Amino acid sequence: MLKEDLTSGWDSPVPQRKIAAGQHSELHPVSELPHPIIAKATESFGPDAAHDNYVGPIASATQLRLLEIKQSQWRGGVWQDTKTGVRWLVVAGLAKGDHQDRDDFYQRVQRANEAGDLKGWLPTDDDRRLLKQETAARIRTEWELNVQRQVRDALRAVQHGGTHTMTIDHPLSAEGPIARVDLSVAAVRDGDYQADEIDLDIAANSQFAGSNLAWHLTTRILISISPPEQSWDRYKDTYSNIGEVGAWAARVAELDNFVDSQTLAESVSGSTSHYSHRKHLAGSTVEGKAVRALCGAFFVPTQDHEALPECPTCSQRFEELPG
Amino acid sequence: MKTLETSNIPVDQLDELDQFAATAGPELRDVLMSLSRCVREGDEVVVIDGSKTVTPSQAAERLGMSRTHLYKLLDRGEIVFHRVGRDRRIRVHDLLQFEEQRQRDRRELAERFAHQRQTAAAATDEIADLL
Numbered sequence: 001m002l003k004e005d006l007t008s009g010w011d012s013p014v015p016q017r018k019i020a021a022g023q024h025s026e027l028h029p030v031s032e033l034p035h036p037i038i039a040k041a042t043e044s045f046g047p048d049a050a051h052d053n054y055v056g057p058i059a060s061a062t063q064l065r066l067l068e069i070k071q072s073q074w075r076g077g078v079w080q081d082t083k084t085g086v087r088w089l090v091v092a093g094l095a096k097g098d099h100q101d102r103d104d105f106y107q108r109v110q111r112a113n114e115a116g117d118l119k120g121w122l123p124t125d126d127d128r129r130l131l132k133q134e135t136a137a138r139i140r141t142e143w144e145l146n147v148q149r150q151v152r153d154a155l156r157a158v159q160h161g162g163t164h165t166m167t168i169d170h171p172l173s174a175e176g177p178i179a180r181v182d183l184s185v186a187a188v189r190d191g192d193y194q195a196d197e198i199d200l201d202i203a204a205n206s207q208f209a210g211s212n213l214a215w216h217l218t219t220r221i222l223i224s225i226s227p228p229e230q231s232w233d234r235y236k237d238t239y240s241n242i243g244e245v246g247a248w249a250a251r252v253a254e255l256d257n258f259v260d261s262q263t264l265a266e267s268v269s270g271s272t273s274h275y276s277h278r279k280h281l282a283g284s285t286v287e288g289k290a291v292r293a294l295c296g297a298f299f300v301p302t303q304d305h306e307a308l309p310e311c312p313t314c315s316q317r318f319e320e321l322p323g
Numbered sequence: 324m325k326t327l328e329t330s331n332i333p334v335d336q337l338d339e340l341d342q343f344a345a346t347a348g349p350e351l352r353d354v355l356m357s358l359s360r361c362v363r364e365g366d367e368v369v370v371i372d373g374s375k376t377v378t379p380s381q382a383a384e385r386l387g388m389s390r391t392h393l394y395k396l397l398d399r400g401e402i403v404f405h406r407v408g409r410d411r412r413i414r415v416h417d418l419l420q421f422e423e424q425r426q427r428d429r430r431e432l433a434e435r436f437a438h439q440r441q442t443a444a445a446a447t448d449e450i451a452d453l454l
Contacts, residue, residue, distance in 0.1 A: 129451075136451035140443070171450050188391045197391060212445035215435055219442070229436040233388070234428040235401065235421070240392060267436055275330070276365050290433035292365035294330055296387055298430045300437035321331045 001121070002033075005092040009074060010035050024126070029134050040071035041078060041089040049085075054078065060110040064118040066091070075105040079122065086131065090121040143171035144220050144264055151183075151224040152255035158185045159249040161196075168217060170208070179204040179217060183225075185248055196247055198225065200239040223267045224255060230270050230297045270299050272311035275318045294318060327368040329361070337363060366426070369419070376412040379404075386422060396421070 002019050010016055011034035018026050027033060031042045044053045055068040058077055066077035069089075077091040093105035101107065112118050123131075150166050157164045163184035170178040182201040188194065200221065204214040218239075222232055225248075226241050233240045243251075258265050274293030290298045295313035299305075337359050344355035361368055377385065382402075383393040396402050403417040435442060 132451040132454050133447060136447045136454060139450055140447050172453055175453065186391060186395075188389065190391070193389060195389065197389065199395070211449060212442050213449045216439075216442050216446040219435060219439055229433065232429075232432060233425075234432045235396070235425045236428060239432075242389065267439065269436070288434065288437055290430045290437070292426070292430070294365075298426075298433035300433055302437075318330070321328060 001090055001092060002027075002030075006035055006037070009037070024130055025133065028130075028137060030130065031134075036071045037069070037074040037076045037092045038089065040069050040074070041076055041087075044069050045078065045087045052087075058106070058109055060106060061113050061118060063113055063116060064121070066109070066118075077109065077121075081123070088123050088127070090123070139171050140216075141264075144216075145259075145262060147217060147220050148224050148255065148264060149259050151221055152252060152259050154181075154183045155225060155248055155255065156252045158183055159252055161185050161187045171213070177205060178208050179214065181221065187245070194245050196243040196245055198241050198243060198248060200225070200241075202237050202239065204237075219267065220264075223265050224258075225251065227265055227268045228271075229267050230299060269302070270297070270305075270311075271308060272314075273305050273308040274299060274311045275314040276301075327370065329368055330365075332362055334363070372415070375415045377415060377418065379411050379413065382413050382418055385418065386425075 002015075015027060015033050015035075018024075031038065046052070052067075055070055058066045058068045061077065064079060066079055067087075069076045069078060073094050073096075075093060075095050076089050078087050079090045080087050091105075091109065093103070093108055095106070096104040099106050112121070147168060150168065154164045154166050163182060165180065165182050167177045168179045168181060170176060180203045182199075182203075184199045186197045186199075188197055202214075202218055202221065204211075204217075208214045222239060226232065226243070231241050255265070274295060274297060276291045276293045288300055290300045292298055293311065293314055294317040295311055297311070340355060340359050344352045344359065347355060358368065379393055379397065380390060383390045386393065393402075397404050397411060397413075402413060402421045404411045404413045406412070
């Protein structure tokens with residue numbers, strides 16, 4: 001449908017290029033693609049079927065019940081999957097030449113109906129898979145926002161010291177909990193060393209241990225607490241970070257903004273360039289493998305790594321090297 | 324305990340070492356190959372008497388962490404220690420074992436941070452499979 005029916009009328013050339021190249025997974029979400037008839041379909045059929053807004057069934061389609069939608073010259077036919085309740089825009093086209101033109105939308109529907117081709121318009125397995133992925137992506141984002149909110153609440157509880165335990169549910173509530181997370185802050189006041197140390201124990205339920213979902217949860221929690229990637233230490237399932245005195249109270253205030261605006265915090269990769277052996281090995285940039293720097297930090301070299309200011313610890317150690 | 328400084332060895336010299344190692348006997352070859360791999364990956368090469376012990380303060384300094392954090396690891400049984408009177412002592416061997424695991428885990432975390440987009444896409448697929 002996207003490829004054959006919507007050959008013009010796009011508000012942007014990008015989707016057409018991706019459709020032509022078959023990069024379907026890059027089109028998400030399909031229901032928000034910038035085309036007038038897609039926009040019309042999306043606004044005409046909402047979550048509540050009672051408020052659906054369409055012209056009526058297309059009379060010439062007797063083999064398949066198609067609901068008609070109109071947007072200026074564009075016409076579309078929407079089919080409802082009675083098993084799942086999902087509505088699919090399966091055909092679209094232009095109304096042409098007072099419906100006498102061979103390419104006219106209604107003419108095409110009628111010809112296809114007579115030839116018994118309407119079934120061919122129904123969603124394929126690929127279409128259903130794309131819909132599933134799109135739904136899953138939406139669920140994942142909602143879940144991450146929830147996790148961020150939970151971390152904010154936990155951090156507020158322990159910002160000056162103490163331990164807080166939270167249970168994180170799987171994005172699909174029917175799957176139950178996915179992990180138990182203990183968050184503890186120790187306010188260390190050791191004369192010359194003053195810090196608010198934070199420890200995080202992430203115990204994923206066995207069936208999710210090592211899954212990408214569990215890893216994604218881990219990075220989401222870490223980013224919520226402290227975005228700089230290289231600020232984290234790790235031993236097994238314990239993640240630790242050292243904050244200045246009062247750092248976590250300040251972070252709670254920042255998280256409030258993210259939670260209120262429904263946006264996700266993003267991680268910050270290293271802001272300095274490190275010395276490392278593998279610097280000379282272009283391979284690790286390509287493979288995405290982490291290397292160890294002279295200062296002990298691990299990082300995955302990127303193309304622009306060299307352009308950053310030098311890490312002071314690395315520079316100092318490099319200077320101290322013999323020869 | 325002696326730490327060998329390896330950071331300034333040029334990569335082409337390591338390549339030569341590998342070539343030589345390939346011609347050596349099996350026992351020496353394994354040693355040279357693992358030495359070369361450690362140097363390439365930026366790991367430290369340490370020659371130690373593993374039975375030597377260190378105090379918690381020395382251990383914390385060696386690992387580059389705060390004493391508070393090290394004591395927490397001892398209390399949780401993550402690093403094996405024994406007592407001499409009231410003081411705790413840690414065998415260098417046990418410290419290195421802990422450090423090896425820690426380096427592996429930190430390396431993995433750095434890679435997971437770098438590949439967030441791929442992990443996110445794979446996490447989406449894991450959800451989609453259950454729909």
